[in-house]
Amino acid sequence: TMIVRALEVDTYDLPEEATFKDVPTDHWAFKYVEAAHRDGIVNGISANEFGVNLESTREQMAAMFTRALGTEDSAVKEEMPHFKGLVDKELVSEWAIEEVEMALATGLMQGVGDNRFAPQGAAKREQVAVITHRFLQQNEKSIAYPQLFNTLKKYARLPYNGEIHTNLTLSFEDLLEEEELVIETEEHSFVNGTSLHSKGQMKMLGLDEEDMVQDYEMLIIGNKLYILDHEENMWILFENEEVILKDGDIEGYIIGRELYKNYHNLTIDHIGEVEVNNEVTSKYIIEFTHNEILSLIPNESLEMLEIFMGDLYSDELKYTFELYINENQEILQLNYIFEGLIEEEGEMSEIKIYLQLNFHNIGGVIEIQEPDASQVIVFDWDDFDFDFDFGDFDWDDFDWDDIDWDDFDFDDIE
Numbered sequence: 001t002m003i004v005r006a007l008e009v010d011t012y013d014l015p016e017e018a019t020f021k022d023v024p025t026d027h028w029a030f031k032y033v034e035a036a037h038r039d040g041i042v043n044g045i046s047a048n049e050f051g052v053n054l055e056s057t058r059e060q061m062a063a064m065f066t067r068a069l070g071t072e073d074s075a076v077k078e079e080m081p082h083f084k085g086l087v088d089k090e091l092v093s094e095w096a097i098e099e100v101e102m103a104l105a106t107g108l109m110q111g112v113g114d115n116r117f118a119p120q121g122a123a124k125r126e127q128v129a130v131i132t133h134r135f136l137q138q139n140e141k142s143i144a145y146p147q148l149f150n151t152l153k154k155y156a157r158l159p160y161n162g163e164i165h166t167n168l169t170l171s172f173e174d175l176l177e178e179e180e181l182v183i184e185t186e187e188h189s190f191v192n193g194t195s196l197h198s199k200g201q202m203k204m205l206g207l208d209e210e211d212m213v214q215d216y217e218m219l220i221i222g223n224k225l226y227i228l229d230h231e232e233n234m235w236i237l238f239e240n241e242e243v244i245l246k247d248g249d250i251e252g253y254i255i256g257r258e259l260y261k262n263y264h265n266l267t268i269d270h271i272g273e274v275e276v277n278n279e280v281t282s283k284y285i286i287e288f289t290h291n292e293i294l295s296l297i298p299n300e301s302l303e304m305l306e307i308f309m310g311d312l313y314s315d316e317l318k319y320t321f322e323l324y325i326n327e328n329q330e331i332l333q334l335n336y337i338f339e340g341l342i343e344e345e346g347e348m349s350e351i352k353i354y355l356q357l358n359f360h361n362i363g364g365v366i367e368i369q370e371p372d373a374s375q376v377i378v379f380d381w382d383d384f385d386f387d388f389d390f391g392d393f394d395w396d397d398f399d400w401d402d403i404d405w406d407d408f409d410f411d412d413i414e
């Protein structure tokens with residue numbers, strides 16, 4: 001529990017059923033035990049028993065702290081100078097030898113005097129307090145750009161309150177045909193923890209002679225999603241779990257937990273001080289590889305993106321995040337930049353995605369209310385019928401490439 005709290009390990013992503021029978025889901029330490037076990041910090045005394053009422057030994061404490069710190073030094077482990085110098089080294093369990101060596105080598109732990117470690121001795125509360133303090137100091141030293149790390153940690157933990165102005169430009173250009181499609185959206189959102197109210201406008205330019213402009217507005221309140229039908233001036237209410245954000249939660253709307261959890265593996269540059277909205281900020285750039293960006297996208301979102309925008313996640317694209325952080329560890333601006341060339345079947349396209357989010361009224365009191373019941377239509381998925389009759393149509397012989405999209409008109413579909 002102390003390690004999980006000290007590191008602020010994620011205690012949200014937990015199994016629904018307890019891993020250990022002696023730490024059930026209603027136990028006060030359930031979330032700490034499960035989080036530590038998930039991250040490889042601690043194991044039970046068997047596959048399904050944690051040993052919740054057993055005293056922790058000093059060698060167990062060494063193992064937990066060094067695993068949590070992520071300390072690795074193969075040369076030190078091979079030589080084992082600290083371990084070999086212990087007069088009671090034969091009392092150290094075989095599984096704990098490397099952990100005891102690393103705990104001594106990093107200065108996390110010291111012996112009890114006379115070159116003794118007392119590996120089977122009880123881990124006393126005052127010893128744990130001292131080691132936790134050293135552990136925090138060691139952990140801070142191992143983190144590059146603590147301001148960025150602590151900001152990501154805060155945003156991954158706490159619900160966001162405030163306003164967000166969003167601008168998105170997405171362009172596809174066929175370099176051979178010299179044709180370009182540009183999609184632009186401008187959005188203003190109010191976020192209050194688990195509630196969201198967004199108003200925006202989408203423009204589609206270059207698709208044909210007439211540009212398309214569409215206004216939109218939506219509300220997310222708890223497990224309810226409302227979308228405004230501008231023509232009827234009525235709200236459509238969706239309550240199906242498949243269309244609601246997981247856990248009825250806006251977490252990740254600004255920046256997901258995965259960025260914080262994978263921090264040590266990121267390629268980061270600190271550019272320096274930049275003024276944003278009349279305030280001095282520190283600018284950080286994070287570059288991603290193809291596999292890294294995929295690991296940061298939730299599986300349910302990734303499946304949909306691969307269907308509609310699969311080419312955007314190819315190895316040829318460059319992925320960049322730009323973050324502008326003030327001295328209060330608040331993100332004032334966040335930019336996502338994806339760009340690159342796609343070459344497929346003799347065709348070459350240039351793809352550019354630029355998404356900018358500006359944050360205002362951070363931490364302010366935001367009130368989001370449900371629409372008046374008289375203006376709400378409840379959408380019932382059970383009444384929605386996808387049962388189209390295709391007769392003898394054979395999908396096995398169907399090829400999307402055979403469709404002439406220039407002559408295709410959705411208005412012709414009944």
